[in-house]
Amino acid sequence: METILPKFDSVFSIDCVIFGFDDGELKILLIKRNEEPFKDWWALPGNIIQHDQSIDLAAERILYELTGLKDIFMEQFHTFGDVNRHPQGRVITVAYYAMIRLNGTKELKPISNYASKAVWIPVNDLPKLAFDHEKIFSRGFDKIRNKISYQPIAFELLPEKFTLTQLQQLYEVILSKKLDKRNFRKKMLNYGILKELDEKQKGVSYRAAKLYKFDKRKYAKLFQKELTFSS
Amino acid sequence: METILPKFDSVFSIDCVIFGFDDGELKILLIKRNEEPFKDWWALPGNIIQHDQSIDLAAERILYELTGLKDIFMEQFHTFGDVNRHPQGRVITVAYYAMIRLNGTKELKPISNYASKAVWIPVNDLPKLAFDHEKIFSRGFDKIRNKISYQPIAFELLPEKFTLTQLQQLYEVILSKKLDKRNFRKKMLNYGILKELDEKQKGVSYRAAKLYKFDKRKYAKLFQKELTFSS
DNA sequence: AATATAGTGTGTATTCTTTACACTAAGTAA
DNA sequence: TTACTTAGTGTAAAGAATACACACTATATT
Known part of the structure; x- marks a missing residue:
């Protein structure tokens, strides 16, 4: 049971709700976690923010590593900072949503260290998610539902x-x-x-x-x- | 020239755009900084997030320390995370807006360590602000302008x-x-x-x-x- | 007592937007 | 040729937004 995070410090991360529309269904991209905590659980793609990287860039990096896509529409929508949202220490996470075109079936890039696979899953059929990711997803979904009414997203x-x-x-x-x-x-x-x-x-x-x-x-x-x- | 922040670590802070309406004018609460960097500049009230405190609570604490008010309408609106927004290190800040009633003139509480005074200043007459606080203010103002159109704030x-x-x-x-x-x-x-x-x-x-x-x-x-x- | 002043409180006609609703046209497959 | 499936179209009615001007009331002033 490795400890990734020192207990005494705060860490900043990014989590992304990545939407795709395929075959009449709205889907999001989920990863299967490779590591504790929540090993083998489904989760939103995310990562630690590096010191030399703006948060917007960090979000773009996550998307790129996962899908190979650049210049994608992404927007920050909320920051989640409850004290106990991460069991191993204080992690504050900035959540983004992104919208990408799934022309037919889009190949996902091989996944990095912390996840064994990434899959598109219909929003109406989501599994239980790690951490507070269900809350994050649902707030992101609210956000696009609202935004689509007045912006051409x-x-x-x-x-x-x-x-x-x-x-x-x-x-x-x-x-x-x-x-x-x-x-x-x-x-x-x-x-x-x-x-x-x-x-x-x-x-x-x-x-x-x-x-x-x-x-x-x-x-x-x-x-x-x-x-x-x-x- | 003291260094508050270790150069090698990220810090999370909160900044608040606190609106008040008085005498037909919309105002915000600004503080005069006591310390470097930006000593003697005007700034939005803000503070570091403590490890045992959710970000919402941290925001409420700032408001309380400044005005003595509790149970005030506050909402997070954006997180600012450019690498160089703070000259002494990496500081990511979560911005909140709050709205308070200025019944006649409201006494402000004595100010803590990092500020020499706090004052209500009309939004149409703001001085130059420290850090990226002008950007934060203006985004917060956009937010309430938008929100007032569909919510009874x-x-x-x-x-x-x-x-x-x-x-x-x-x-x-x-x-x-x-x-x-x-x-x-x-x-x-x-x-x-x-x-x-x-x-x-x-x-x-x-x-x-x-x-x-x-x-x-x-x-x-x-x-x-x-x-x-x-x- | 009369008058000036300053803000309160009210109605209607016009335009624009939203909603409700059902059939024919075009192309493919058998 | 016929059956099937989706594309494509118009109008009337209700509701919402806009533009617009004057009489009323309380107080202060002379």
């Missing part, structure tokens, strides 16, 4: 080209409610932040839908105005 | 009994825009979260306005619904 989860139905499904799983198709499309198209492409969906056994792209330039123009994406 | 800043005009003025200073009196009153009263009292304002040399209270019980009932308090 949904597009970070979709492939670059997507159909309006896919976009709507994503809103529905995040908000956990059904939306009206006609109203949703009307509203989305009205914002003028989608570019309609000349392409259509391929490989479906029914009428193919038009593809759209998120138009960052138009969005930037409207940026001063707040948009409302929910309901 | 404004009442934390007003005396228990207030007039609709006072309430409107507070919204106006936080949102930095003029609001229409008739629309504001209509909207506020429609929410049904204000209790109209049988009392009137006293000591004014013009027609006295009715006093209202925030009705927490009614608010709790509506709580599932999000309210919109802006515009």
Whole structure:
């Protein structure tokens, strides 16, 4: 039973709730812990913050080591600092969420020292998690549920080209409610932040839908105005 | 030039943006630093987090030591972790905002070791601040500006009994825009979260306005619904 | 007693936004 | 050719947001 942390000192860490959207399901990336405490438990990916690294960089590093991805949308959402959240000493953790595109199946990089594997698990089907990670996850989920209503973060989860139905499904799983198709499309198209492409969906056994792209330039123009994406 | 922090270790601290509303002005509480670095500069009240103290408690302690107040509305809003934000070593700081009632003039408690005085300063008239405290303040201000639009935090800043005009003025200073009196009153009263009292304002040399209270019980009932308090 | 002053308190019409709701069109598979 | 599955579309009604101006009341002043 190794002691990683000296009992007498505080340590800072990062934990990440990494969202992906695949096959109509919202998932997060979990790792299986290799080490005590909570050996063999599922946990959020995380790590100690190094002295020469800003916390934002530390978060990006974790994501990169796990997925090989860079320049991903990430944002800090809360810092958890209860005295006893870590059984081996005082660890304060800054939590981030990230959103990544799972185009089909994304290969995960081999995992480093402290975890034996990393897997995408649907948010509606999560196992028990180590430490206070369930609390962290649920607060992160609240955060994106709230944020998606007024910021265009949904597009970070979709492939670059997507159909309006896919976009709507994503809103529905995040908000956990059904939306009206006609109203949703009307509203989305009205914002003028989608570019309609000349392409259509391929490989479906029914009428193919038009593809759209998120138009960052138009969005930037409207940026001063707040948009409302929910309901 | 004393060195408070060992160069080789990380330290966690708390900084607080403490808002008060007085005489039509929004103010925050600043302290004058007694010690290096940034001796004699104005700064946000803050402190090191002790090992046996959760970060929420640490924040409450700072507020209590400074104002003698307990059970005040406080919320964490961001953690600042740039490598060089503190000239003497790595200090990661968790920032909180608080809102307190300044009924007339509130006496501040005598200040502890690291500060020579604490003063209420209007947010529109802030001096240069130590460290990255300007950034912290401005993010905290953004936070309440955003939050006041959908949560009843404004009442934390007003005396228990207030007039609709006072309430409107507070919204106006936080949102930095003029609001229409008739629309504001209509909207506020429609929410049904204000209790109209049988009392009137006293000591004014013009027609006295009715006093209202925030009705927490009614608010709790509506709580599932999000309210919109802006515009 | 009359008047000036300063802030309180109120209603309506217009525009914009949100919601509710159901059928035809297009493509694929048999 | 037919059956199946999803794409794509419009309108009416209700609700929310905005714009806008004047009479009322309490006090202070002369």
